[in-house]
Amino acid sequence: MNGASSAVVVTDLVKRFGDFVAVDAISLEARKGEIFGFLGPNGAGKSTTIRMLCGLLRPTSGQAQVSGLDVATQPEQVRQNIGYMSQKFSLYNDLTVSENLNFFAGMYSVGRSDLTSRLDWAIDMAGLRGRENSFTGTLAAGWKQRLALGCAVLHRPQVLFLDEPTSGVDPLSRRKFWDMIHTMAAEGVTVFVTTHYMDEAEYCNRLVLIDRGKIVASGSPLELKQKYMAGDLLLVECDEIGTALELLQGAPGVDDAAIFGNALHLVVPKASAAIAAVTSYLSQHGITVQTIEPIRPSLEDVFVSLTTARTGAATEKPIP
Amino acid sequence: MNINRLLAMAGKEIIQIKRDARSIGIVIAMPLVMMLAFGYGVSFDTKHIPLYVYDMEGSRQSQDFLKRFQSSIYFRVVKSVTTYRELVQALDDGKCQMGIVVPADFSSRLSSGETVAIQALIDGTDSNSANLGMGYSQAIIQAYSQQVTTQWQQRQGHANVLPPISVDSRTWFNESLESMATIVPGVVALVMAVVGTFLTSLTIAREWERGTMEQLISTPVTPMEIMFGKLTPYMVVGLFDTCVCAAMGVWWFGVPFRGHVWVFFLSSILFLTVVLSMGYFFSVVAKTQLAASQISLIATFLPAFLLSGFIYPIDQMPAVIQVITHAVPARYYMAILRDVFLKGTPILLMWRDFAGLALFALLLAVVASRAFKKRLE
Ligand SMILES: Nc1ncnc2c1ncn2[C@@H]1O[C@H](COP(=O)(O)OP(=O)(O)OP(=O)(O)O)[C@@H](O)[C@H]1O
Ligand SMILES: [Mg+2]
Numbered sequence: 001m002n003g004a005s006s007a008v009v010v011t012d013l014v015k016r017f018g019d020f021v022a023v024d025a026i027s028l029e030a031r032k033g034e035i036f037g038f039l040g041p042n043g044a045g046k047s048t049t050i051r052m053l054c055g056l057l058r059p060t061s062g063q064a065q066v067s068g069l070d071v072a073t074q075p076e077q078v079r080q081n082i083g084y085m086s087q088k089f090s091l092y093n094d095l096t097v098s099e100n101l102n103f104f105a106g107m108y109s110v111g112r113s114d115l116t117s118r119l120d121w122a123i124d125m126a127g128l129r130g131r132e133n134s135f136t137g138t139l140a141a142g143w144k145q146r147l148a149l150g151c152a153v154l155h156r157p158q159v160l161f162l163d164e165p166t167s168g169v170d171p172l173s174r175r176k177f178w179d180m181i182h183t184m185a186a187e188g189v190t191v192f193v194t195t196h197y198m199d200e201a202e203y204c205n206r207l208v209l210i211d212r213g214k215i216v217a218s219g220s221p222l223e224l225k226q227k228y229m230a231g232d233l234l235l236v237e238c239d240e241i242g243t244a245l246e247l248l249q250g251a252p253g254v255d256d257a258a259i260f261g262n263a264l265h266l267v268v269p270k271a272s273a274a275i276a277a278v279t280s281y282l283s284q285h286g287i288t289v290q291t292i293e294p295i296r297p298s299l300e301d302v303f304v305s306l307t308t309a310r311t312g313a314a315t316e317k318p319i320p
Numbered sequence: 321m322n323i324n325r326l327l328a329m330a331g332k333e334i335i336q337i338k339r340d341a342r343s344i345g346i347v348i349a350m351p352l353v354m355m356l357a358f359g360y361g362v363s364f365d366t367k368h369i370p371l372y373v374y375d376m377e378g379s380r381q382s383q384d385f386l387k388r389f390q391s392s393i394y395f396r397v398v399k400s401v402t403t404y405r406e407l408v409q410a411l412d413d414g415k416c417q418m419g420i421v422v423p424a425d426f427s428s429r430l431s432s433g434e435t436v437a438i439q440a441l442i443d444g445t446d447s448n449s450a451n452l453g454m455g456y457s458q459a460i461i462q463a464y465s466q467q468v469t470t471q472w473q474q475r476q477g478h479a480n481v482l483p484p485i486s487v488d489s490r491t492w493f494n495e496s497l498e499s500m501a502t503i504v505p506g507v508v509a510l511v512m513a514v515v516g517t518f519l520t521s522l523t524i525a526r527e528w529e530r531g532t533m534e535q536l537i538s539t540p541v542t543p544m545e546i547m548f549g550k551l552t553p554y555m556v557v558g559l560f561d562t563c564v565c566a567a568m569g570v571w572w573f574g575v576p577f578r579g580h581v582w583v584f585f586l587s588s589i590l591f592l593t594v595v596l597s598m599g600y601f602f603s604v605v606a607k608t609q610l611a612a613s614q615i616s617l618i619a620t621f622l623p624a625f626l627l628s629g630f631i632y633p634i635d636q637m638p639a640v641i642q643v644i645t646h647a648v649p650a651r652y653y654m655a656i657l658r659d660v661f662l663k664g665t666p667i668l669l670m671w672r673d674f675a676g677l678a679l680f681a682l683l684l685a686v687v688a689s690r691a692f693k694k695r696l697e
Binding site: 051054094099102106110148 | 322324325327328329331332335336339340530531532533534535536537538539540541542694695696697
């Protein structure tokens with residue numbers, strides 16, 4: 001990969017808060033026009049990384065370039081070229097939809113010739129036609145998020161940083177939001193997005209998994225599934241799922257076990273051999289198996305298997 | 321500075337000022353209430369001080385002397401008592417704030433050219449009124465004394481004798497007893513110091529508290545544009561408030577306005593630059609609205625109240641304190657306002673005060689503009 005085709009290049013980036021290392025020497029590269037997914041459990045360091053890339057936090061060490069500009073030394077030039085949606089909604093609730101849009105158009109000094117068409121475009125895109133004069137604080141979460149996206153892209157940025165843009169939003173709104181992301185990516189915008197939703201991760205061209213400040217895996221969704229799921233995956237539906245999990249976690253011939261919805265996913269060396277073994281093992285312990293079948297791994301399986309060593313997710317401290 | 325961003329910033333701030341009921345309260349109610357509170361608190365209260373008199377002599381001359389207290393607007397003679405005990409009791413019960421005792425040998429000593437001591441008892445709990453009461457009674461006695469002396473001299477054909485009546489007290493401020501005239505310009509400066517700082521102390525802290533700062537600083541807006549965009553609307557609001565205060569001084573408290581309007585505006589713009597920058601600075605440093613507004617109140621009110629010449633004349637302060645007052649911007653503004661209201665001195669003669677004010681305006685604007693960093697840490 002060379003710099004000219006990369007929108008974001010990060011090399012050994014570190015962020016410390018006192019003694020605590022929030023981002024631990026990560027390196028990554030996002031290509032132009034790519035949807036780049038940044039995944040990780042709570043407190044993994046996703047927001048901290050994005051904030052450094054937007055010039056909002058100063059890296060402790062390492063380098064990061066966005067559109068070829070160094071975030072530590074040229075933060076203002078970086079800001080001209082990016083759009084940012086913070087994890088916490090941060091438009092003005094006491095301003096109306098169009099007042100917020102006008103304000104951010106001003107902040108990005110969107111040219112007069114372009115202004116009306118950009119504002120119209122943003123309102124249509126966010127589906128807020130007819131609600132231009134509603135107070136932003138009264139909008140439902142899905143609308144707020146789309147408005148925030150609208151505000152962040154009025155100036156046609158080359159790179160868009162979205163920090164959990166769809167958290168707390170209903171599935172239909174999430175779908176609409178991702179349609180917008182795809183449209184923009186198709187126009188050549190690089191979208192750097194964090195999410196907790198694995199179905200959303202599947203939409204990304206490339207993914208990086210981060211855990212406790214370190215990158216634990218990267219690649220396309222397909223690559224990740226092939227590379228990081230060494231064994232086969234079994235789906236088990238049974239009674240007393242909690243007890244079953246405990247039993248299976250230490251059981252011989254089971255590499256890993258985790259709860260998914262109301263079923264268990266097991267990582268086993270060979271599916272055909274494990275089906276009989278697991279069924280009898282569980283029935284020895286008085287648990288009846290309803291279903292047991294091999295399945296294709298999802299990203300969530302990859303995600304869980306890569307981060308299970310972790311005990312309890314750290315809670316995110318707010319920025320003071 | 322980019323004009324689009326500046327206008328957008330100022331426009332947003334104006335919308336928010338208009339929409340926030342609390343800021344409307346600060347803009348309109350705070351100056352009015354403070355003008356009334358300080359205007360009356362410092363001067364009107366001390367008008368009509370309730371007074372008990374104890375005339376031990378009861379002669380025509382002693383009655384004539386006590387009439388002067390009756391006719392003064394500063395006193396209200398509640399009762400004339402016949403024992404000392406009654407007088408003390410009335411003071412203790414709060415029925416009066418002051419008692420005047422005329423000795424039994426009042427007229428005889430006066431006619432023989434001796435000095436008479438008048439006893440004044442004052443309830444000191446409200447030290448302001450106590451001091452003023454002291455001052456007013458002293459002034460009345462002095463005037464009476466003068467008259468008696470002149471009469472006595474005429475009778476005796478003498479000159480240069482001691483005034484026959486003395487009171488050992490003096491007021492700490494406003495000795496000329498032109499209460500309203502000197503106090504009101506000071507109140508205007510005091511009120512604007514507090515209101516001006518308070519107004520902007522909320523601006524940056526509000527963005528932090530509401531979480532809007534993160535989005536704002538991710539845009540290319542510069543710290544300068546943020547500061548000017550935010551302060552310009554408050555400069556207009558501040559000038560409006562200054563005019564409200566001045567108008568109240570003139571039409572409500574009856575203080576003259578003898579200077580030029582443009583001198584008033586020039587000094588007000590300079591002073592507002594000082595206090596608005598100060599409030600902005602506190603807002604940047606404190607990051608919460610509560611902390612910022614509290615720091616603002618303490619940091620502006622106390623110096624402006626104690627060290628600006630408002631409550632104590634600067635030339636009567638200890639030398640060290642006099643030096644310190646030069647670091648209190650309200651000092652210069654107050655001096656200018658007193659001139660503008662009461663004298664109408666040409667601006668050139670006030671150049672020291674203007675220079676002081678301009679220096680602080682520049683200094684604080686620079687400090688405030690440097691304080692804000694577009695970072696989350
Ligand atoms: N300003 C700060 N001071 C101290 N610690 C911080 C600060 N900001 C973040 N942290 C810590 O750094 C770690 C990473 O935080 P970050 O917000 O980047 O996580 P995240 O991956 O975005 O998590 P989430 O999914 O919950 O948003 C957390 O443990 C957090 O508590
Ligand atoms: Mg986060």
